[in-house]
Amino acid sequence: MARMHSRRRGSSGSDRPTATEPPEWSEVDEAAIEERVVELAEAGHDPSVIGLKLRDEGVQGVPVPDVKLATGKKVTEILEEHGASDDLPEDLRNLMERAVGLREHMERNPGDAQNKRALQNTESKIRRLVDYYRGDELDESFTYEYDEAKELLE
Incomplete structure (x- = not known):
């Protein structure tokens, strides 16, 4: 299957072995x-x-x-x-951090067309993930905005 934002094909990886119980050598409480x-x-x-x-x-x-x-x-x-979970899913948080970094770079370098495209692609992925998580792990009214993302990550 092709990647989301390029014409290249995805890299294939090995499958995890199908195990139903932990190995004997790793018996930890x-x-x-x-x-x-x-x-x-x-x-x-x-x-x-x-x-x-x-x-x-x-x-x-x-x-x-x-x-x-x-x-x-x-x-x-x-x-x-145990109440130690994050308020945002990990993949969404990582994409938001990347988008904030790209936006700050674009403010310093307005003529950088490659990073402008990368920012568009990243924000597209964020919007898609927000739609996926909305209702379950995010509020129904949650939408991605740069200013709100910057506040959430601080």
């Missing part, structure tokens, strides 16, 4: 995993980074290959239970 997830979230890490840290560093020296297999819950579900 569910409570310890949840505690570590909350600790990493309070340190300011995003859910994707938390998953990488648990995979690489582990809990008490034992790596956790898949949080959902080990605990039965996703990282974001654990964060919601």
Whole structure:
């Protein structure tokens, strides 16, 4: 399938192995995993980074290959239970940060046509994601505006 904003094809990747239970070598207590997830979230890490840290560093020296297999819950579900979740979904926040950076660049460099196009594409992706999340994770009245995005990210 082609990428969203270019004529190139997407890169193919390998599929995750279909496992129904965690491996024997990674037997870590569910409570310890949840505690570590909350600790990493309070340190300011995003859910994707938390998953990488648990995979690489582990809990008490034992790596956790898949949080959902080990605990039965996703990282974001654990964060919601403990009240450590973010007000915006991670992918939407990252796109908003990129759009704010591009807008600031455009204010300094008004003749930069490539970044103007990149800003248009990024804001298009943001609007599409807002439509997807509206009602579930965002308010019904939420719309993307540059000024509001800048305030939300501060």
